[in-house]
Amino acid sequence: MDFRLSDDQIAIQDAARKFAREEIAPIAAAHDESGEFPLATMKRAGELGFMGIEVPDSYGGSGLDTISYVLAMIEISAADASHGTIVSVNNSLYCNGILKFGTEAQKQAWVVPIASGQEIGAYALTEPHSGSDASAMKVRAVKQADGGYIINGSKCWITSGPVAQRMVAFCMTDPDKGAKGITAFLIDTRNPGFSRGKHEPKLGIRASATCSVEFTDYHAGADCVLGEPGAGFKVAMSVLDAGRIGIASQAVGIARAAYEAAVSFSKDRKSFGQAIGSFQMIQQKIADMKCRLDAAELLTLKAAWLKQNNLPFGREASIAKLTASEAAMYITHQSVQIHGGMGYSKEMPVERYFRDAKITEIYEGTSEIQRLIIARAETGLR
């Protein structure tokens, strides 16, 4: 087993760290405060190749491996988790699904503009009455004589929904068949019949714009079906398996930022005449934070390694996401505590890390759903 990174992996890690520290970190607090989508830095992310990291160059991407994607996501999320969310949805949920299930024509038309960063992609699975139980969705697509479909209904909680030009959306085409009656569609949000609804005011990742979207007699041509009709649930779940590696990386990035801030503060802050880092109770927190951070990072890299070597990785992606998101909650919580009153102040980024960490336990499958996936894989029971 070799824990060393390749030259290409070190290069993208360095490039992502430079971009994150010089261009993202300085604007993170202001965008968190205003909730404004960071269009300019996302455009830069596209120019630097971070919007299609694993996408082959022939489809506008950087042609790198999954470990490279993890390394870039960690650096970007350590500077700002909102940027991490947008990058992860673009890479994992949008590009990855079309690369895996799309035709050659679909990859050319639908991946190139997004992986190259000219446009932004989104993923629309959740509905007001179906989140964890995605197969209970109600958005309906009805087949037409020309082979196309008419789509009606609402999706909610769509990351980048307010700005995305394109999205992958999941619709019920045969309600009698339940999960086997779902079909994935490629949606151009500039077409008639698509509109955007309520923006979600959020606890964290506030600059990653989130809204509901509405389909009103939206026409999707037959060439916009992604994968086979009726196989949409499989597409959705397969995309989420890979997506969880991105969310685990985001959690590691947030956790690392909170951990580093805590270590630095514990060396500078004096109490009772000594650095607070010399108190055993603070040292215990730092040791526990470091163990959880390293475990989360290693599990995430393991899941990425399995994926890039075409080995089964679904269970490991869930283990990584569950461990990393809970580590991020623990570490950001302890970091606020180590900072005392300053941990509660908006003058430092620690309270933002704490608010941002929470989402990693919720989206792309809650922690309860991850436990369910892991336990089912272990026991074979449903």
Ligand SMILES: Cc1cc2nc3c(=O)[nH]c(=O)nc-3n(C[C@H](O)[C@H](O)[C@H](O)COP(=O)(O)OP(=O)(O)OC[C@H]3O[C@@H](n4cnc5c(N)ncnc54)[C@H](O)[C@@H]3O)c2cc1C
């Ligand atoms: C900021 C943000 C961004 C998002 N971005 C996107 C996006 O881009 N695209 C998209 O499609 N969706 C997105 N989502 C939706 C997200 O994936 C869902 O919120 C999530 O899957 C949970 O679904 P829910 O909110 O309906 O909760 P529910 O499914 O209603 O769950 C409520 C609670 O019940 C628990 N629960 C549910 N079922 C079980 C069970 N079988 N066993 C044990 N416990 C269970 C859950 O774990 C949770 O604690 C986003 C959400 C947020 C908050």
